[in-house]
Amino acid sequence: MSVGDAVPPRPSRVAAAAWALWDWGSAAFNAVITTFVFVPYLARAVAPAEGPVSGTEYVARAMAITGLVILVFAPVMGQRADARGRRRSSLGVWSALTWLIMFSLFAIKDSPDYLLAGLVLIGLGNVCFQFAEVNYFAMLPQVSTPANVGRVSGLGWGMGYFGGIVLLALVYFGLIAPEVGWFGVTADEGMKYRVVAVGAAVWFMIFGLPVLFAVPRNVPPPGSRPLGPIAAYRKLYADVRTLWQTRRSAVWFLLASALYRDGLAGVFTFGAVLAVTVYGLSESQVLIFGIAANVVAGLAAVIGGRIEDRVGPKPVIMASLALLVGAGTVLLFVSGPTMFWIFGLILCLAVGPAQASSRSYLARLAPRGHEGEMFGLYATTGRAVSFVGPALFAAFAAWGGDRLGTLGIVVLLLAGGLLLWRLPNTPAAAPDPAVGDGSPSGRE
DSSP, rough: OOOOOOOOOOOOOHHHHHHHHHHHHHHIIIIIIIIIIIIHHHIIIIOOSSSSOHHHHHHHHHHHHHHHHHHEEEEEEEEHHHHHOOOOHHHHHHHHHHHHHHHGGGGSSGGGGGGGHHHHHHHHHHHHHHHHHHHHHHGGSOOOOOHHHHHHHHHHHHHHHHHHHHHHHHHHHIISSSSOGGGOOOOOGGGHHHHHHHHHHHHHHHHHHHHHHHSSSOOOTTTTOOOOHHHHHHHHHHHHHHHHHHHHHHHHHHHHHHHHHHHHHHHHHHHHHHHTTOOOOHHHHHHHHHHHHHHHHHHHHHHHHHHHHHHHHHHHHHHHHHHHHHHHHHHHTOSHHHHHHHHHHHHHHHHHHHHHHHHHHHHHOOOTTOOOHHHHHHHHHHHHHTTTHHHHHHHHHHOOOOOHHHHHHHHHHHHHHHHHTTTTSSSOOOOOTTOOOOSSSSSS
């Protein structure tokens, strides 16, 4: 890597707002397609009702395959966008492909004949979305300054939560809950879920377009050039090795964040299951809790971003992890819906700031002109350890029941926090990794 000398123009508020709107729009894919509506429809109504493999297992296998694709290609895709100065156009291409795939989901009827097509489309959509997100995250330094990067990142993350709430409410009350929904849509042939996919695509497209016009093209580092596939992986290996030698704190952060981000994902992955099986919430109560949880997490992300700009990202992350570990530990010993509401919302209070401040920490840490490659590594390290949280949860649950599975998530959060503890509160401006950071050893 080498740091470019060109100084980008001062970001405008319009650019920051347009950037945050992409987060708002992307909830259509994250919340509606993959989490709450379409993928559950695929597993429940499209997959065969009986057979050796359940619908959920089919989806898990498809996601595992796409996860491997993202693991291998994300850093190189970010690297190429950096070198070409095409971060914005790459975001546009991958976003457009995601929208096209979402529209295509309209073809998936509630019959096993459509299962393979549905799994392929969901898998491709996940790959395209993740590649788009690498470029989107890398834009953060283009729409913020060192003085407000936390606020801008928190705003974007909060907008993602709020966008999910609004769209989920619209599709639930307008299409899913009624026997005859908007436009006369019914459940025949899975029509209501297929229309939801189209509506989600329109939503994402409307709110995803402004960033492509408001944020300027990134300036590639001087002397950088696009590389072929083999040369790109050689450069990636050389960059990571040089990063370890000259900017070791970046490597430690990637490892630490991979662990605790897997723990954060576990909070949402297993929270709804535990709410029903351990704490006695009904399915309708879980939906209401989910809306409340997203409101709390979104507000906390916005407020946490403002605090971060005063104290730095690490204190916000560490405080969030401490809160998560504390509330998770309490949940091991309490029972009943009321206790779950109290300490479950405390968990959600900490998740949003931890996610938003992690993104801005890496944005501060990344060498100018190489943000795409760094956020590609961010995605890759996250994928590399994504099996750890579910494995720990399953191991502890097998030992002492579903409640004890929570301990696996707590252990993962603690491990990530301990690795993060040794890093600076606010990373220094990124040096040129090729020449070191100015310290005698070239290490932090």
